[in-house]
Amino acid sequence: MATIEQIVRSLEPRFGVLAESSTSQLTVVAGNGDVAIGDLFLLPCRRGLRPRFYVFRATEYANILNRTIDMGDVARNKLTMPDSYFAEDLAEEQLVELRGMVLGYAEYDDSSDSWSFNRPRRLPQHLTDVYRVDPDHPESGEAVRELLRTQLGDRGLVVGHLLAGERPLMSVPVRLPVQALSHHIGVFGRTGCGKSNLIMVLLDGVLRHNRQIRSSYSECKASVFAIDPHDEFRTWHAGTGGADGIRGIVASYSEEEIANHVSPFFYLTGRDALDGPFEARVRLSRADVTPDDLACILDFSEQQIAFARQLFSRYGERWIGRLLAGEINNDDEAGTEFLPGTIAAVERRLGFMTHGNTRLVSRFDPDLGLGYESILPDILCALECGRVLVVDTTLLGELEQFLLNTVVARALFALRRALRLADSPTPARGDTRGLRRRRSEWPSRPTGSCRRPSGASQR
Amino acid sequence: MRFDIHLRNSVRQRLSDLSSRMAEWEVRATPPEDLFARLVNVIQPFPHTTQCEDLVIGGVDGSGEFPVVAYGDSFVYTTLSAGALYKSDPIHGLREIPTSFGTTVEFTWLTGAEQQRKAALLETFGRLTGHSVDEVIEHSDYSALRRAGRVSTESVRNDLIIPPAHDAGNVGLQLRTTAELASALRLIEEAPLGAIVLTDGTMTLPFVQRRRQSLFFEHLRRFCCVRAREKGVIFGALSKSHGLPSGLRIEEAARDKLGRQDAEHWYMRMPDREVDGWSPTPVDGPRVPPAGAITYLVRLHRNTPIMRLDLDAHYWLEAYSTPANEQRLFQHLDYAGHDQRCFGYPYPIKAAHDRASLSTQERVALRKQVIDAAVGAGMKRTLFRDAAQATGHA
Numbered sequence: 001m002a003t004i005e006q007i008v009r010s011l012e013p014r015f016g017v018l019a020e021s022s023t024s025q026l027t028v029v030a031g032n033g034d035v036a037i038g039d040l041f042l043l044p045c046r047r048g049l050r051p052r053f054y055v056f057r058a059t060e061y062a063n064i065l066n067r068t069i070d071m072g073d074v075a076r077n078k079l080t081m082p083d084s085y086f087a088e089d090l091a092e093e094q095l096v097e098l099r100g101m102v103l104g105y106a107e108y109d110d111s112s113d114s115w116s117f118n119r120p121r122r123l124p125q126h127l128t129d130v131y132r133v134d135p136d137h138p139e140s141g142e143a144v145r146e147l148l149r150t151q152l153g154d155r156g157l158v159v160g161h162l163l164a165g166e167r168p169l170m171s172v173p174v175r176l177p178v179q180a181l182s183h184h185i186g187v188f189g190r191t192g193c194g195k196s197n198l199i200m201v202l203l204d205g206v207l208r209h210n211r212q213i214r215s216s217y218s219e220c221k222a223s224v225f226a227i228d229p230h231d232e233f234r235t236w237h238a239g240t241g242g243a244d245g246i247r248g249i250v251a252s253y254s255e256e257e258i259a260n261h262v263s264p265f266f267y268l269t270g271r272d273a274l275d276g277p278f279e280a281r282v283r284l285s286r287a288d289v290t291p292d293d294l295a296c297i298l299d300f301s302e303q304q305i306a307f308a309r310q311l312f313s314r315y316g317e318r319w320i321g322r323l324l325a326g327e328i329n330n331d332d333e334a335g336t337e338f339l340p341g342t343i344a345a346v347e348r349r350l351g352f353m354t355h356g357n358t359r360l361v362s363r364f365d366p367d368l369g370l371g372y373e374s375i376l377p378d379i380l381c382a383l384e385c386g387r388v389l390v391v392d393t394t395l396l397g398e399l400e401q402f403l404l405n406t407v408v409a410r411a412l413f414a415l416r417r418a419l420r421l422a423d424s425p426t427p428a429r430g431d432t433r434g435l436r437r438r439r440s441e442w443p444s445r446p447t448g449s450c451r452r453p454s455g456a457s458q459r
Numbered sequence: 460m461r462f463d464i465h466l467r468n469s470v471r472q473r474l475s476d477l478s479s480r481m482a483e484w485e486v487r488a489t490p491p492e493d494l495f496a497r498l499v500n501v502i503q504p505f506p507h508t509t510q511c512e513d514l515v516i517g518g519v520d521g522s523g524e525f526p527v528v529a530y531g532d533s534f535v536y537t538t539l540s541a542g543a544l545y546k547s548d549p550i551h552g553l554r555e556i557p558t559s560f561g562t563t564v565e566f567t568w569l570t571g572a573e574q575q576r577k578a579a580l581l582e583t584f585g586r587l588t589g590h591s592v593d594e595v596i597e598h599s600d601y602s603a604l605r606r607a608g609r610v611s612t613e614s615v616r617n618d619l620i621i622p623p624a625h626d627a628g629n630v631g632l633q634l635r636t637t638a639e640l641a642s643a644l645r646l647i648e649e650a651p652l653g654a655i656v657l658t659d660g661t662m663t664l665p666f667v668q669r670r671r672q673s674l675f676f677e678h679l680r681r682f683c684c685v686r687a688r689e690k691g692v693i694f695g696a697l698s699k700s701h702g703l704p705s706g707l708r709i710e711e712a713a714r715d716k717l718g719r720q721d722a723e724h725w726y727m728r729m730p731d732r733e734v735d736g737w738s739p740t741p742v743d744g745p746r747v748p749p750a751g752a753i754t755y756l757v758r759l760h761r762n763t764p765i766m767r768l769d770l771d772a773h774y775w776l777e778a779y780s781t782p783a784n785e786q787r788l789f790q791h792l793d794y795a796g797h798d799q800r801c802f803g804y805p806y807p808i809k810a811a812h813d814r815a816s817l818s819t820q821e822r823v824a825l826r827k828q829v830i831d832a833a834v835g836a837g838m839k840r841t842l843f844r845d846a847a848q849a850t851g852h853a
Contacts, residue, residue: 065800066813067813081802083507083797084552084802085552085797085798085799086551086552087553087798087810088553088555
């Protein structure tokens with residue numbers, strides 16, 4: 001493992017010197033140079049028993065002069081005095097002051113002969129030399145990778161490369177543990193700051209991850225169900241001559257890889273016209289929807305949800321069809337009587353699922369020959385197998401988008417719960433994978449919603 | 460000071476009397492009309508100079524902490540000086556030329572013992588200049604200016620004024636001026652033919668009229684003149700204030716001459732009573748020009764005051780006193796004064812000042828450093844207790 005001296009040599013020349021410092025902010029005085037917010041710096045330090053490197057990112061730059069001269073006076077002179085100049089001194093007169101945050105520090109551990117990264121709980125010593133991480137110099141990238149190894153990890157999803165100023169350090173990939181995908185991740189930012197790009201990188205990372213672990217089986221595959229309200233991840237910037245999206249990535253796969261990582265689809269859409277292979281029409285059935293799903297996306301009073309649950313217990317998967325068909329009779333069986341207003345209110349709330357009003361939810365009534373038309377089992381199986389599914393929701397309404405999310409999540413979590421509760425999870429897992437087979441038990445009419453290219457593997 | 464002192468009637472009355480006398484003096488110092496006309500006549504304009512080729516100009520300045528530490532009967536003085544040499548440059552205006560020396564830092568330890576004090580001070584002078592005191596005295600033309608006849612170097616050395624260790628004002632003046640001139644001497648030695656080397660101040664020789672006593676820096680100042688003559692370098696002293704009676708109405712004369720309200724870019728050589736037969740300064744006033752020098756007043760820019768430039772008379776009168784050369788010199792000064800950091804003042808002196816000056820924090824740090832070193836050498840820290848601070852005087 002590289003020593004502190006070896007790493008310093010790979011980072012030379014020195015960029016500046018630490019001036020004021022606190023645990024919240026460091027100030028560095030440096031020579032005049034072309035610098036950018038976000039530049040990354042390393043501060044070698046021997047305060048304490050072990051050698052350390054503090055990692056620090058610039059959040060603010062300012063031009064200063066070496067001596068105590070008011071910059072305003074100099075600027076006024078430049079503006080108002082014709083033919084004035086700024087003499088060039090041998091000693092640097094024009095300096096740069098930068099401020100920034102300590103991201104943490106890497107400490108050398110003799111016993112393991114490695115650097116371990118720690119939170120910024122300590123300070124570098126006074127007047128520490130400061131070295132800039134230059135993306136043009138591979139050595140400095142190598143140094144950063146070594147120092148941040150424990151923080152960035154060497155397994156998991158690649159979500160990009162560490163940014164040093166305006167450019168990434170290509171030798172320092174940043175990884176996200178696969179397990180993190182099951183936690184809550186929020187990506188927030190202003191327009192144009194790169195939220196979609198990050199998601200695209202994440203999707204790409206998941207696809208790469210799934211391909212890589214195919215050979216070793218050392219880790220779990222990862223799945224992403226990506227609601228894409230702007231329909232951008234399928235083709236990304238291909239329309240304007242830029243990089244292609246998931247479509248382009250999938251196109252580069254072999255047949256075997258497609259069978260293992262893509263099939264039956266990677267793209268779901270509300271449009272009937274499909275543009276390419278492994279695309280499918282997104283569709284749920286009324287049979288997929290429970291009263292609790294609707295309670296998640298709509299406001300229901302206690303009476304209304306009780307009424308919906310009573311319908312569900314009475315009619316099962318047909319409950320929505322019965323309600324929307326007006327076939328509810330308060331008196332036909334023993335049960336709670338509900339006010340006509342409550343019934344009407346639930347009918348109104350389910351109005352977005354009436355035939356003709358929705359492109360997502362299909363009718364279900366086997367008695368009338370309306371079979372189960374839903375892609376939900378395929379979605380669940382795909383997500384269980386490790387897939388990236390991009391769902392174009394441009395033609396779906398807000399409630400339909402929320403419903404799709406809710407139903408998929410609820411069904412998936414219910415399956416997961418069942419797996420955990422099962423005495424022998426392996427057969428149970430086999431059962432979930434056989435979910436699609438049970439689909440054939442429902443009477444169904446051919447939908448042709450999932451187009452497959454010739455030669456693609458069949459389920 | 461008590462807060463109410465400035466409100467007292469007696470104080471206000473004293474101030475009123477004082478200002479009346481000051482105003483009367485102004486009226487008394489006003490020159491007669493014929494003198495004013497003469498002043499108008501000697502003022503010469505020169506053009507604003509934005510292009511300059513082959514100009515090499517250097518500046519020096521010094522500072523210090525006088526004393527940095529005091530204890531018992533002993534005092535430690537710190538002296539700093541710096542010099543910077545520049546060449547005209549079409550892109551940067553001026554571009555610094557490397558020299559073989561940097562900022563000079565010198566510590567001088569003076570005690571109440573006369574022999575120690577004298578030896579220490581002369582040793583400091585030697586270290587600062589890079590020449591022995593005797594060498595400087597021998598090669599300087601100071602004695603010639605005194606017209607005191609042949610005096611041995613040893614005698615001059617023995618008669619050098621060595622202030623008491625506690626006389627911070629005079630010790631500081633000698634150390635600082637010597638350090639400045641020593642830096643100027645080094646610049647002169649390295650500057651090319653025709654270069655200009657400027658110090659901050661004047662070329663005054665305070666004891667030149669005395670028969671015996673003298674100050675070391677007087678000899679050194681003239682030694683610089685001698686070396687500059689030998690090297691073909693223009694050596695001068697530029698003072699930010701002219702030090703002449705304010706009633707001379709020089710600015711008014713310049714306005715009359717140039718026909719502009721904001722008169723700038725002009726110079727005038729100060730008439731010498733002995734050479735020119737007249738002088739605007741009163742007989743009992745300051746001697747301008749000083750012995751061995753000629754003096755110019757110059758206005759480089761309307762935002763900076765009239766400045767005084769002293770030059771070695773010997774070299775100047777023999778080699779450089781043509782009107783064309785005068786014009787050239789002041790055009791060069793004007794060009795060197797166009798840096799945005801000190802517009803209207805030659806930047807090389809400003810650069811030297813910036814390098815030699817000490818901030819308050821630096822002075823405090825220096826004091827701590829000296830005390831820590833002394834304690835490290837075995838002295839007691841209590842020796843260096845600041846008496847003023849301990850007694851509430853600081």
